Amino acid sequence: AQSVTQPDIHITVSEGASLELRCNYSYGATPYLFWYVQSPGQGLQLLLKYFSGDTLVQGIKGFEAEFKRSQSSFNLRKPSVHWSDAAEYFCAVPFGNEKLTFGTGTRLTIIP
Amino acid sequence: DTAVSQTPKYLVTQMGNDKSIKCEQNLGHDTMYWYKQDSKKFLKIMFSYNNKELIINETVPNRFSPKSPDKAHLNLHINSLELGDSAVYFCASSQNQGETQYFGPGTRLLVL
Numbered sequence: 001a002q003s004v005t006q007p008d009i010h011i012t013v014s015e016g017a018s019l020e021l022r023c024n025y026s027y028g029a030t031p032y033l034f035w036y037v038q039s040p041g042q043g044l045q046l047l048l049k050y051f052s053g054d055t056l057v058q059g060i061k062g063f064e065a066e067f068k069r070s071q072s073s074f075n076l077r078k079p080s081v082h083w084s085d086a087a088e089y090f091c092a093v094p095f096g097n098e099k100l101t102f103g104t105g106t107r108l109t110i111i112p
Numbered sequence: 113d114t115a116v117s118q119t120p121k122y123l124v125t126q127m128g129n130d131k132s133i134k135c136e137q138n139l140g141h142d143t144m145y146w147y148k149q150d151s152k153k154f155l156k157i158m159f160s161y162n163n164k165e166l167i168i169n170e171t172v173p174n175r176f177s178p179k180s181p182d183k184a185h186l187n188l189h190i191n192s193l194e195l196g197d198s199a200v201y202f203c204a205s206s207q208n209q210g211e212t213q214y215f216g217p218g219t220r221l222l223v224l
Contacts, residue, residue, distance in 0.1 A: 032210065042217065042218075043202060043215045043216055043217040044155075044202065044204075045215075046213075088153055090155065099157055099160075099168055100145075100157060100213060101157075102154070102155040102156075104154055
């Protein structure tokens, strides 16, 4: 079945610490990959995307993600988190017919 | 300038009522979408229109009817509202099918 998996439902990180959010997708996905962020009560904002080329992609707010085809993964990273990074993060991948399928999201909590 | 806007932002209504949510994008995009986000934050596509033509119609009750009067607008009409329709509804748009989607702020619907 076509699916996008974010295995971590909730992650808590200290401010200033590094962060990695995991995302895996099932066979059949097109090689376009997205990360979106949703702050409380807000819409979704595009953090970064991978379409082709360099598999390490830089995004806004200091985030980056690495596409690893062999592992069907597109993990999101940030070297040092800020309190304002607390939000819900969604990985999204299109399957055929450009139907964008979202992962279940990872809620990020930042502690001082 | 708001790229993708939705009205209303909040909608509280009684079961059995009919309501509409409007979406407009000023990005000049050809494709527009409606998504539903449930209480567990799970995002699922409902409909997609390309140049006013319906291209994706997921398994959605026929009480939900999208209408696209022009490329810049995609409205969602819901008949006979049910408790289970309570959710956040997001509109999105992209230049073409398969390209980056930009989301509106969401409409929070509560059915009592």
